[in-house]
Amino acid sequence: MKRVQFSSASLPYLYLLPQLAIIVIFFYWPSVQAIQSSFYLEDPFGFSSTFVGLDNYTDVLESSSYAEIARFTVVFTLLVTFLSLSLALLFAVKADAVLKGSSSYKTLLMWVYAVAPPVAGLMGVMFFDMHIGPFLKFADAVGWDFRIGLDYFDTAFAMVVISVWKQIPYNFIFFLSGLQAIPKSLREAGAIDCRSGFRRFWTITLPLLAPTAFFLLIINMTYALFDTFGIVDVVVKDKAANNPITLVYKVYMDGFRGGDIGGSSAQSVILMAVVFVLTIFQFRFIERRVHYN
Amino acid sequence: MATITLDKVRKVYAGTMEAVKGVSIDIADGEFIVLVGPSGCGKSTLLRMIAGLEEITTGEVKIGERVVNKIDPADRDIAMVFQNYALYPHMTVYNNLAYGLKNRGMPKAEIDKRVKEAARILEIDDYLDRKPRALSGGQRQRVAMGRAIVREPATFLFDEPLSNLDAKLRVQMRVEIKRLQRELGTTSVYVTHDQLEAMTLADRLVVLNKGNIEQIGAPIEVYDRPASTFVASFIGSPAMNLLDVTSDDAGLKLVTGTGLAGAASGLDRGRYTLGVRPEHLEIADGAASGEGLSLEVTVNVLEPVGAESFVYASFADGGPQIVVRVSSHARHQPGEKLYLKAMPQNVHFFDADTGKRID
């Protein structure tokens, strides 16, 4: 903190008040309510609710459909994180290496950051559409009877492709600025010490990028878990029945469409726990293995 | 104009770390005081307590007749020049100078007059419309000075204001600060870790070490009669040679064994630290004779620096290396044997345990 600070009995509270008020009303209140209603069963009309203890949790955790959605969410998260990170890293390394046109490539590769996930989803649906989608021609050529929205695997495939496409720019921006932050002298020292460019990448560049990559790892997992909601919603077109969905989508489905407030709240609390663990993991375990300056 | 009185001023951080340990100084009206010491000696903390930027744990700071312990920095009638200048980056030079005056509610015409006057004195009239980032280091330094001058304060406080400048500019600005202070006659407290800056600027030096005052005095006094081994090694460049010696009936000896002729008059038996400056050692024709200190050493290396050269030499039995200033024309070869001599008034003795001067 600052060497010199103001001291005042009321001012800091006054400055904090607007932010705190909003956080208390729209963050803490709902969060507490989520936890509370996860222990209650509400009747379908919302007139009364009864305390049911951990029933909502056991119902959720024992349900086979929840387990299946959880499994899909894990696979989806890992695939999206891995693919978007690797592709972005590839592009960043190349954009950093070329002398000419570097800034044009940068613009071309980053601007999709501004596209909303559901708009990306719409484009994906159009691309994979059974009537007008050009992908169908490729699929036909290799004998793949591609049916988005009808076939579980095909829909999942489209979801992953769209989610990766949407996330590449974000990772690219961070990898590129991470690469550009590596001092020139260090690259020169590397060039003198190590002849093979490939080896140099693995032994010098990558370890120096580790803090960036680690930061992105967590961000990407959060992205795949939560921010892909718009993509999932557009791709499954409200017909979740036979389609893959993520856990967040299920919270929304059960809470809003199904009117199962208790079950939906229990799922919310479980997701909160997952995010908490992710964050703790971030601070405790991985950070130690990363080289910081 | 004002006097500044520090009375047993202490600063304790986080309840345990004592950065300033009860410092008392009386600063006369119009005096230029330099606080000097290595980093972490508490000099900046002391200055910041005078400025009101740091709370005083115990003790009292008076500016003029007023105790200012609880008074806001803006109301202490001080101005401060910071090491990194702390110019407001989004304001023009003119507004940088005027900001403090505006906050005091001074009339526009008066502000304008003062800013123009300060700009004239500092020769920054041409840059008044520029932003700080369009100025060179030296110009920024002048603007920082200008911001202090326009306030017409009772006291100037300088926190290492020259350490971000290159060597040549530093000398130039040093002279300028001295001239300005003479002209304005404003009481000034100046913090630096550079002993040369301290020597050239100060009316009186305050040498600080670990939160305590080691010595207060005019620069030449401090140089001639350092109060402790710390001051002896801090003031002067290269530093004073300090040798651990023992005194007994036979005379003076290095702790490593070599006997030293002369210079032991009147010392009790025991261990001492003997100090002699490189510039006070002369090369003699032969072995010891007459009064004063005589040494016999072997040359390790000769280091010419232009106007003069320095010989680094050691004693036959090892022991510490000593430095001797010689003429730039001297040609001494490594391995050559030298006889050195120093006048008795140039040989200092310090208590081996406390490091305090013994007269």
Place this chain on the structure above:
Amino acid sequence: MYRTRITDHLILILGSLMMIGPVAVLFLTSTHDAVEVHRHGLMASWGGHFLETYNKVLFEPGGFTGQATGMRMLMNSMILGIGFAVGKIVLSMLAAYAIVYFRFRMGTFFFWVIFTTLLLPLEVRIVPSYEVVQKLGMINTYQGMIVPLLASATGTFYFRQFFKSVPDELLEAARIDGAGPWKFFIDILVPISKTMIAAIFIIMFVYGWNQYLWPMMMTSEEVYFTLVRGIKQIMLVWVGSQIPDYNEAFALAVLAMLPPVIVVVVFQSWFIKGLTESDK
């Protein structure tokens, strides 16, 4: 030294095509008429119905109640994007200022109260949030759309990092110059944060503009629909009809991405600086 190889450029060109291709096709297809698209699939050529389609989408009411023109949705998106960005900046600058520049007893406690919000995204507590907003009677209002989204610490976090990097001496010099807390904030801190504010404005504008789930829940009346929210409507129509109005759907999607894309591309350097320097 490293020499650029042809393969480097090849990879980058392929990547760029991958990013830009789908959007180009989307735009080009939107200039054809719906029957043509239905018959021949997506188009990679100029269709000549640009003015006609975009005119219809922008100015003729569509949807179910016939209230939401493209213009109306564009305006709603603007309100959401700008309202969110401005709200975020004002709230978070004030909060970060209190946290960084004041010494007060509850400081650490409030710091944690605010920063805990980074742990739980809105999506996780979406149902109870909806109930709270409903209780407050804010459904189908702009406040209801914007204010709950402000309940997170991202902006506060950015500004806290930035304020911490401002040299201490600036505050000290200002205090000697007689500036109190509010004067220092307005005269010094806000002006020197200009670039940071611009960067955060861009990031937050894009974030607000692109909101989907929350506006979808908050608004049932079409007059409040945003462009991104409108995508949902497009999909419902798509599912229901024999020959969907592909061209209009795509035109709407183009409109939905145009403003944020322009902002990000034009203010690229600020935006990247803001994103990468403060996100860690």
